[in-house]
Amino acid sequence: MIFVFSATGNSMHVARRIANATEDYIVDIADCLRSESFEFQTSANERVGFVFPTYFLGLPLPVEKFVEKLKLHCGQDAYVYLVTTFGTSPGASAALLPRLLKERTCITNPINTASVRMVDTWTPMFNVSDARRNRRIEQRAEVEIEEIASAIVTRSGLHMSGLRIPVWLARLYHSSYETERRTSRFRIDREKCSGCGRCARFCPSGTIQMADRHPRWNAPKCFMCLRCVHQCPSFAIDIGYRSRTHGQYIYPECK
Ligand SMILES: Cc1cc2nc3c(=O)[nH]c(=O)nc-3n(C[C@H](O)[C@H](O)[C@H](O)COP(=O)(O)O)c2cc1C
Numbered sequence: 023m024i025f026v027f028s029a030t031g032n033s034m035h036v037a038r039r040i041a042n043a044t045e046d047y048i049v050d051i052a053d054c055l056r057s058e059s060f061e062f063q064t065s066a067n068e069r070v071g072f073v074f075p076t077y078f079l080g081l082p083l084p085v086e087k088f089v090e091k092l093k094l095h096c097g098q099d100a101y102v103y104l105v106t107t108f109g110t111s112p113g114a115s116a117a118l119l120p121r122l123l124k125e126r127t128c129i130t131n132p133i134n135t136a137s138v139r140m141v142d143t144w145t146p147m148f149n150v151s152d153a154r155r156n157r158r159i160e161q162r163a164e165v166e167i168e169e170i171a172s173a174i175v176t177r178s179g180l181h182m183s184g185l186r187i188p189v190w191l192a193r194l195y196h197s198s199y200e201t202e203r204r205t206s207r208f209r210i211d212r213e214k215c216s217g218c219g220r221c222a223r224f225c226p227s228g229t230i231q232m233a234d235r236h237p238r239w240n241a242p243k244c245f246m247c248l249r250c251v252h253q254c255p256s257f258a259i260d261i262g263y264r265s266r267t268h269g270q271y272i273y274p275e276c277k
Pocket residue numbers: 027028029030031032033034074075076077078079080107108109110111112113140141142143144246247248273
């Protein structure tokens with residue numbers, strides 16, 4: 023069983039590659055939050071994986087919300103692992119999720135952790151408009167994903183790549199996620215917006231409603247996953263000048 027959160031496809035791609043290698047199945051965390059499904063049972067020595075992106079050097083809010091309610095009945099011999107995807111630094115997610123799992127669930131098994139560098143989708147800061155650069159990052163990631171999937175098949179230890187950050191420092195930086203999550207930051211170009219409703223349909227926090235053929239945010243904060251920005255066929259949504267000029271990115275096979 024592989025629990026996945028993915029806004030723009032990077033983590034979903036990693037989870038699918040692992041699932042192909044292990045013949046495990048994927049459980050989408052966003053679907054679980056929507057349907058309030060939090061109870062899962064695994065067989066005695068099943069593999070249990072968590073795959074998700076790094077947000078502000080820590081955990082995405084949907085992952086925290088999910089794990090806080092998760093009731094996972096897994097065997098003592100279960101092989102538990104975590105793979106985070108990141109663009110610049112995996113921060114302290116490898117330390118934070120195991121802590122949360124131990125606090126909130128009955129998982130006592132050791133947790134193997136790995137990370138994969140992929141295209142950084144935080145476009146208020148990073149530019150994703152160079153397709154050749156993105157392709158190079160995707161190709162490098164494939165090598166890492168292959169190694170991780172093979173290690174998971176043989177239930178071996180995993181290793182983190184990228185610059186890891188001490189938990190205290192990551193927590194300090196992560197506190198800015200709260201202010202960055204304000205939906206008042208979204209801007210919509212009404213001339214570009216075709217009213218297709220895709221942004222509302224795929225928003226994992228259910229914060230977007232269509233009104234008068236345009237999206238409207240119905241809560242002061244959301245997960246700020248940027249799926250709506252990256253998936254809009256007309257690039258009609260942005261969160262400020264830089265995100266408007268930094269392009270859109272969805273992992274190719276997840277478009
Ligand atoms: C809100 C937000 C915060 C992010 N923070 C970080 C970060 O702290 N460090 C990092 O390396 N990448 C960061 N990223 C980039 C993503 O972790 C990375 O692109 C990831 O692979 C996206 O996964 P997904 O396509 O499965 O959603 C952030 C992205 C978003 C949307």
